[in-house]
Amino acid sequence: MWPQDCIIHKRDGGELSRKEIYRFITDYTSGNIPDYQAAAWLMAVYLQGMTPRETTDLALAMAHSGRIADLSTVPGIKVDKHSTGGIADTTTLIVVPLVAAAGVPVAKMSGRGLGFTGGTLDKLEAIPGFSTQLTTNRFLQQIRQHGAAVMGQTTDLAPADKLLYALRDATGTVESLPLIAASIMSKKIAAGADAVVLDVKYGDGAFMKTPAQARQLAQQMVDIGALAGLPTCAVLTSMEAPLGTAIGNSLEIDEAVETLSGKGNSRLTAVVEEIGSRMLYMAHCTATVAAGREKLQAVWKSGAGLKKFKELIRAQGGETGWIGKHALTQAPFVYTAVSTEGGYITAIKAKTLGEIAMRMGAGRAQKEDVVQPMVGIRLFKELYDPVRPGEPLFTLYSMTEDNLPQLALQAAAAITVDAQLPNNPASVIGGSIEATI
Structure with missing residues (x-):
């Protein structure tokens, strides 16, 4: 039977x-x-x-359905990070070079975007010449030589997860927390890192809508790491509004360069510091998370993170001559909208803006869709910023003039301006969960 x-x-x-x-x-x-x-x-x-033991066994079974990456030839404790996805989540592009510049090797296998959430591979491929298709030997060689590499997931990495994920999407079982947790952790286990930091999103622009749901998912994944012998910690971060100010592939590369140059917005910077400091701590580079934050900030301030970013781009065939000279984003049509009232930005509907950017070509409705790297939305304000009448709110970048005014009206409707700030503004960091291994 x-x-x-x-x-x-x-x-x-x-x-x-x-x-x-x-x-x-x-x-x-x-x-x-x-x-x-x-x-x-x-x-x-x-x-x-599923029980924690069942969920862990499922994650391990899916991980061992294919090849487990062997990173033993790379010296040091290799750390990976994973985000559950969100709007304007440029964290990987910033934290990987910062952590690598601090001396911790980062072996990052990333995915592509589907729907309104962007994929790290799509963002990096907006850089002329950048290749995410690396052989395993080249991947390992680059980590040894440059301290980090970012590549697409290979076909033999957790193949059972690929099959089950497609089936879950078609059978209404995507929302199962054990299945989500096992799916994510199977890929992390198969990727071969020595420790993992998870960034679990909640809010309008995330899959988990509440902090409680995000915490439950985070705890399940940390439990899997503990039972599987993989040191794992999780941070909960708010996606009630876009994390950064750039929504779109080349735009997010531009924001990564700005942030590494010390010009980043407060919410994105806060999350980068939270994730990066824990990556340094998990790699035993620092004795405490607080010391990890200090080290990360020192690397950031010195300019070593931006230098490492350029180094990693060149190592993977990308051009860097534009950095420091002009923006990567060169869309033929732009449309800037201004605020019609004064006050404070009290809400930005992240999902709505992500869907608008996707319709412009920044994302995929289906896996086969072709992404337009230069399109998207750049915000001039972030959550809780003051704004005056006539001040720019955002710019749309498009490959065509079609429907730009209508899209701008839809984007403007996603931004709420009130006369006063709320009494208890939502925090960026919703807490963290750690496992002692």
């Missing part, structure tokens, strides 16, 4: 054994279990949930 027995066992609320989970994942990946039975199993998990 296999695999029906496994489906029934979970459907009836039973706790699956490690052997059952590994066999189900192995058989499904090899094609011995059809999609309709895998879909039934996913729905059983969605309805009944």
Whole structure:
């Protein structure tokens, strides 16, 4: 009766054994279990949930469905970071060179954007010549030589996760916390890092809508790391408004350069410091998180982070001559909107702005869609900034004049200006969870 027995066992609320989970994942990946039975199993998990041990076994089974990256030839403790995704989340582009410049090797396997959330690979490929398709040997060589590398996930990295993710999307089981946690952590385990820092988003522009939901997901992933022997910590960050001021691929590269040059906005800077300081701490580069923050700030202030960013771009074939001379973004059509009233920016609907940028070509509605690297939205104000009538609010960058005024009206409607600030402004950092390994 296999695999029906496994489906029934979970459907009836039973706790699956490690052997059952590994066999189900192995058989499904090899094609011995059809999609309709895998879909039934996913729905059983969605309805009944999983224990921490089951979730960890699932993550490990998916990780071992393919190759586990071997980073042992790279000296030091290799640290990875992962974000659950959000609008104007340029953190990776900034924190990777900063951490690498501080002496901690960063082996980063990243993905592409789908929907209104941007992908790190799409952003980096906006740089002329930049290649994210590295062989494993070149990936390792670059980390040894330059301290960091960013590449796309290889086809043999957690293949079971790829298959199950597509099926979850088609069967209404995406929201299952054990399935989300196992999916993310299977890729982190397979990527071979020695420690992981997770950035779990919540709010309008994130998958988890409340801090409580984000904390629950973060705790499950930290628990997986603990049970799998992978030191893991998680930080909760607000996506009630765009994290940065740039929404779009080349625009976010421009913002990364500005931020590394010491001109970043407060919310993005705060998250970079929070993630980066914990990466240094997890790598035993500093004795405390506070010391990690001080070291990161010193590297940042010295200009070493920007220098490392240029070095990493050149190492992966990208051009750097534009840095310090002009913006990378060179869209043929721009449209700037100004505020019609004065007061304070009390709300910015991140998801709405992300969807507008996606319709302009900055993101993908389907995996096959082609991304336009130069389009998007650049905000002149961030959450809780003061604004005067006539001050610019944002600029749209487009490859065509079509519908720019209408898109600007929609974007303006996503920004709320009130006469006074709220009594308790939402915090950027919603707390953190750490596991002692």
